[in-house]
Structure formats: C-alpha cells, structure tokens
Amino acid sequence: MSFVSVAFLCLVPATFLLYHATSRLALQNVIILAASYVFYGWWDWRFLPLLVGISLVNYAAAVLIAASPHEHTRKLLVFSAVAVAIIVLAIFKYFSFFVDSFATIAQHAGLKPNLPTLRIILPLGISFITFQGIAYVVDVYRGKHVAERDLVKFLAFKAFFPQLVAGPIERASNLLDQFSKPRQFTADHADRALWLLIYGYALKVVVADSLAMIVDTLFIPDQPFGWSVVLATIAFGIQIYADFNGYSLIAKGVALLFGFELTWNFRYPYWSVSISEFWRRWHISLSTWLRDYLYISLGGNRRGEMITNRNLMLTMALGGLWHGASWTFVLWGLLHGTALALWRKLPGGDEPPSTIARGAGWAVTMLIVFVGWFLFRAANWNLLVGMLSALRNWEWAPVHSAVALAVLSLAAPLMLLEWQLQSHGDYFLIRRPAWMKYPLFAALAAMTIAASGHVNATFIYFQF
Numbered sequence: 240m241s242f243v244s245v246a247f248l249c250l251v252p253a254t255f256l257l258y259h260a261t262s263r264l265a266l267q268n269v270i271i272l273a274a275s276y277v278f279y280g281w282w283d284w285r286f287l288p289l290l291v292g293i294s295l296v297n298y299a300a301a302v303l304i305a306a307s308p309h310e311h312t313r314k315l316l317v318f319s320a321v322a323v324a325i326i327v328l329a330i331f332k333y334f335s336f337f338v339d340s341f342a343t344i345a346q347h348a349g350l351k352p353n354l355p356t357l358r359i360i361l362p363l364g365i366s367f368i369t370f371q372g373i374a375y376v377v378d379v380y381r382g383k384h385v386a387e388r389d390l391v392k393f394l395a396f397k398a399f400f401p402q403l404v405a406g407p408i409e410r411a412s413n414l415l416d417q418f419s420k421p422r423q424f425t426a427d428h429a430d431r432a433l434w435l436l437i438y439g440y441a442l443k444v445v446v447a448d449s450l451a452m453i454v455d456t457l458f459i460p461d462q463p464f465g466w467s468v469v470l471a472t473i474a475f476g477i478q479i480y481a482d483f484n485g486y487s488l489i490a491k492g493v494a495l496l497f498g499f500e501l502t503w504n505f506r507y508p509y510w511s512v513s514i515s516e517f518w519r520r521w522h523i524s525l526s527t528w529l530r531d532y533l534y535i536s537l538g539g540n541r542r543g544e545m546i547t548n549r550n551l552m553l554t555m556a557l558g559g560l561w562h563g564a565s566w567t568f569v570l571w572g573l574l575h576g577t578a579l580a581l582w583r584k585l586p587g588g589d590e591p592p593s594t595i596a597r598g599a600g601w602a603v604t605m606l607i608v609f610v611g612w613f614l615f616r617a618a619n620w621n622l623l624v625g626m627l628s629a630l631r632n633w634e635w636a637p638v639h640s641a642v643a644l645a646v647l648s649l650a651a652p653l654m655l656l657e658w659q660l661q662s663h664g665d666y667f668l669i670r671r672p673a674w675m676k677y678p679l680f681a682a683l684a685a686m687t688i689a690a691s692g693h694v695n696a697t698f699i700y701f702q703f
Contacts, residue, residue, distance in 0.1 A: 240281035241697060242489050243443065250278060255496055259424060268395050268418055271497065275398035279363070286362045289327075294397040296323055297372040298390060301379040305386035317380040321373055328369045331359055336564030363701055364404030366561055370528055372397065375411045377532055384411045392418040399499070401490040405483070405700040407504040407524035414499070422498025430669045432495040433680065439488030441683045443698070445690045446649050447482035450474045453642055458616055460625030465633045468613070468626050470642045476612040477650045480509065482699045483522070507661045509654065512591055512600035514578040514607055529558050547583075552576035562615070567623055571614040578607045 240246045254274040258267055280287045300320035307313050362368075378384040387393045396415040409415075457471035487504040494501045508520035518526045534554040540547040552573060559572020591597040617623035660667065668676055 240278050241701075242486065243440070243691075246281060247278075250274060251493060251496065258497055262421075264419075264421060265391070267422070267497075268391050271400075271418075272391060272395040272398060275395065275400040275403060278400035279398060279403060282363050283360070285360070289362055289365075290368065290398060291394070293324070293327065293368060293372055294394050296320060297376055297397065298387070298393050300376050301386040302388065304376070304380050313380060317376055320376045324369045324373050328365060331361055331365055333560075333564045334359060367402075367404065367406050367408055368397070370408050370525075370561075374408065374528060374532060375415070378411055384415075387411070387415060389419075399494075401493040401499075402501055405486050405490075405698055406522075407487060407490070407502050408528050409502065409524065413502060417499050424496065424498055428495045428498065431666055432492045434666065434669050435488045435492030435495065437680050437683050437687070439485045439490075439492060441687045442481040442485030442488065442653075444687045446653060447478050447485060447699075449649060449690065450478035450481070450646065453645060454478055454616070457642070458622065458626065460621050462626055462629040463632060464636055464639070465630045466635055466639045467642075468629050470639060470646060471626075472609055472613040472616070473650075474642070474646045475616045476609045477646065477653070479612065479615070479699055480505070481653065486698045486700065503665075507657045509605070509608075510601070510658065510661060511604050512597045514575065514582050514604050517604055517608060518575070518579070525558065525561075529554050533557065548580040551579050555579065563618065565618050567614050567617055567619065571611050574607065574611050574614065 240250065254270060258270045261267060261270075276287060276290075279290055297320065300316055304313050304316045307316065375384070379386050387396070392415065395418055396409075396411065399409075399414060402409060402414075454471055454475045457467045458475070462468060462471075484505045491501045491503075502524060504523050506520040506523065508517050511517035511520055534550055537550040537553060538546055539550060553576075555572040555576030556569050557572065559568040559570070559575075562568045562571075586592075591600045613626070614623070617626055664670075668679065
C-alpha cells in the first residue's frame with residue numbers, strides 16, 4: 240500500500256476515526272497495530288509472517304537480555320539476536336548478489352562452478368525493519384532502554400505503518416516510549432500535519448516524479464552525450480531528495496494525526512558546507528545508526544588516524560551495501576568514506592572560517608555528493624560503463640536546453656523554499672496569517688493534483 244495509492248487514502252481516515260473514537264491507550268495501540276498489519280500485508284500477505292517473526296525475535300531477545308544476571312549470557316543473546324537479523328537480511332537481500340559475485344570471480348579464475356540460484360522476493364522495508372530491531376536489542380543490552388514487556392506495544396512499535404517501509408529508523412527511546420503515553424490531537428498537530436502532508440506530497444508528485452521521467456530517459460547504457468550524463472545526474476540528485484524527503488515528511492505528518500512525533504530525517508542537506516555536515520543532514524536516522532552501532536563499535540576515532548580512516552571507509556562501504564545488492568552502491572559508500580577521511584585533514588574541518596571558504600566547501604561538497612549520485616543511480620556495471628563512455632562527447636544538443644530548463648524550474652524554487660525553512664523554522668509558514676498560508680497550501684495542493692497524472696506509486700527507498 241503506497242502513500243500515493245487510493246487504498247492508503249482510505250486507510251488513514253478510517254484508522255483516524257477509529258483511533259480517536261476511544262481514549263483508552265491500550266485500545267488505541269491495538270488499532271495502530273491492526274492498521275499497520277493491513278498496510279504491510281496489502282503489498283503481499285506473505286511478508287506479514289516475516290515481520291511478525293522478526294518482531295518476536297527482537298522482543299524475546301530483549302526480555303532475556305534484561306532478565307539475565309550474567310554478562311557472558313547477555314553477550315551471547317545480543318550476538319545471537321543480531322546474527323539472526325543479519326542472516327535474514329542477507330538471505331532475502333544479498334543471496335543472489337553473493338552468488339553472482341562469487342561466480343564472476345570463479346569464472347575469471349578459469350572455473351565453472353555450479354552454484355545454487357533462488358528467486359527470492361525482497362520484502363518491503365526489510366533493511367529498515369532489521370536495523371530498527373538491531374538498535375533496540377543493542378540499546379537494551381547497553382542499558383540505554385528497558386526491555387518492553389507489553390507485546391502489543393512492541394509489535395506496534397516495530398510495525399508502525401507511517402515509517403515501516405522507508406523509515407526513519409526510529410529508536411525505542413523516541414517511538415516505543417510514545418506507545419506508553421497518552422497522545423493528543425490538537426489544533427497545532429492538525430496545522431503541522433497539514434503542512435507536512437501538503438509539502439511532502441508536492442515534493443513526491445510535482446518534483447520527484449517529474450524529474451524521474453527525465454532521469455529514466457537519460458540514464459541508459461547507450462547514452463551518446465556527456466551533457467546528458469551531467470544533467471541526468473543533477474536531476475537524479477534532486478529527484479532522490481524530493482522523493483525520500485517527501486516520503487519522510489508524509490510519514491511525519493501521518494504520525495502526527497495519531498499524536499506521534501517522528502524524528503526529522505532530513506535537515507536541508509543541499510545547503511551543507513562539508514561532507515560530514517551533509518551526513519548530519521541527510522538520512523539522519525541511518526547516518527546516526529551507522530555511527531552509533533557500527534562506527535563506534537569498530538573503535539570510532541579512539542585508536543589513531545589510520546584506524547579511524549579504516550572505520551570510516553568500512554562504515555560507509557557497508558552503508559552503501561545496505562542500500563542495495565550491487566558493487567556500485569559499495570563504490571558510492573567508499574567515495575563518501577574517502578571524502579569523510581580526507582575532509583578531517585582540512586583546516587577548519589566542518590566549520591570553514593570565512594564566507595569564501597564556506598562557498599568553496601559547499602561547491603566541493605556538492606561535487607562529491609552528485610558524483611556519488613551518479614554511482615548510486617548506475618545500479619549495474621553495464622549502465623555505469625555506458626554512461627561513462629558518453630563523457631567522450633561534449634556536444635550540446637537542442638534537447639539539453641529543454642532538460643536544463645526543466646531541472647532548473649523544479650530545483651530553484653525548492654532550494655529557495657528550503658533556504659527560507661532553514662532560516663525561519665520548519666513551520667514558519669503555518670505561523671503566518673490564515674489569508675497568507677491557506678492560499679499557499681491550496682496552490683501547492685492544486686499543483687500536486689494537477690501533476691498526479693504521471694505519479695509513480697513507488698518511492699525510491701522502498702527498494703532498500
């Protein structure tokens with residue numbers, strides 16, 4: 240059930256009415272859980288047992304860890320829970336990737352291995368579900384959160400439908416704890432939810448899906464023009480941001496309808512003046528997860544420069560692989576890991592000392608980020624090599640002017656609005672007088688409806 244489907248537009252108001260028809264917290268949690276399972280099962284009912292199974296393993300592991308007085312038993316339990324989660328993720332997401340990679344290496348060595356093949360359906364949101372569960376179990380082990388004994392609360396936390404399939408990757412300290420507290424739906428909740436939903440859908444439908452048509456047309460193995468590669472990469476960089484941030488804002492808005500506060504997953508990343516600042520603003524729930532549960536566990540920056548750089552590279556490479564079973568995603572991660580390691584050596588680091596330095600930092604950061612988006616979008620070697628070969632021809636064709644104008648007409652207003660939101664606050668528009676804000680909201684909604692004819696029902700990050 241996609242956020243841009245009729246089924247979802249029916250599920251949300253139906254759940255809203257049932258949810259707010261009672262003030263009993265336990266019953267509200269049951270309603271959220273039921274709606275979440277309907278939402279997830281709508282895609283494919285076969286995914287539901289997997290979601291429930293993963294949730295029960297996380298629940299049982301945390302309870303056993305909390306009950307065990309022996310450290311070695313606690314370590315064994317947390318290791319087992321994490322191992323089970325990773326094995327499940329590896330089977331569903333990476334089995335074919337590992338088999339194909341091994342077969343390629345063997346063939347280059349002159350061997351012809353007869354390897355098993357499986358046609359495995361990738362469950363939606365499996366990477367997000369897995370990482371959220373690992374974070375919970377590890378937090379219980381580290382003493383950062385108590386083990387939840389109420390099974391309904393925990394299952395609802397694991398399956399909370401606004402953020403189930405594409406995040407944010409919520410920590411128990413934020414989302415799970417809210418299932419134990421009375422929740423309200425106030426006028427402020429309504430105003431904020433309205434803005435988040437209108438803006439989120441506008442980002443998805445007007446910006447991301449419009450750019451998707453350009454990107455899909457230009458990202459082809461036999462692309463003849465270098466300028467097409469550049470324009471396609473810029474368009475994809477804007478598309479993926481509008482698509483993923485649009486999803487995150489819709490998720491946050493829907494959660495507000497039920498009194499829940501989700502974390503911000505994006506904080507205007509394309510205004511970053513360093514690559515580390517970019518990662519503090521981009522997909523925040525993933526970047527902080529990688530920091531807290533992988534980078535720090537590897538030793539962080541506590542063991543000298545060489546080990547720190549190794550940890551950065553390994554963390555970002557695995558972060559790239561988390562996105563997809565392809566070596567181009569690993570290259571994307573290694574590019575960012577290298578940039579993070581090199582940036583640490585620069586004077587001023589994350590805080591360039593002057594306006595000129597900030598401008599230069601922004602330009603270099605965006606260059607790295609958008610080169611990375613080229614690797615990210617070129618999801619296989621054939622496409623990557625084909626697009627790179629186009630860089631030999633820098634002819635400016637008539638179509639390039641039209642494409643550049645289309646990209647600029649979508650990117651420039653977005654960047655200007657985000658500058659205003661960053662400068663004046665995320666909700667500054669809803670604080671404006673009614674005669675000012677509601678016509679703006681209506682205009683954005685009208686644009687979204689008008690553009691919905693070419694809407695793509697899927698979000699990019701659903702595949703991860």
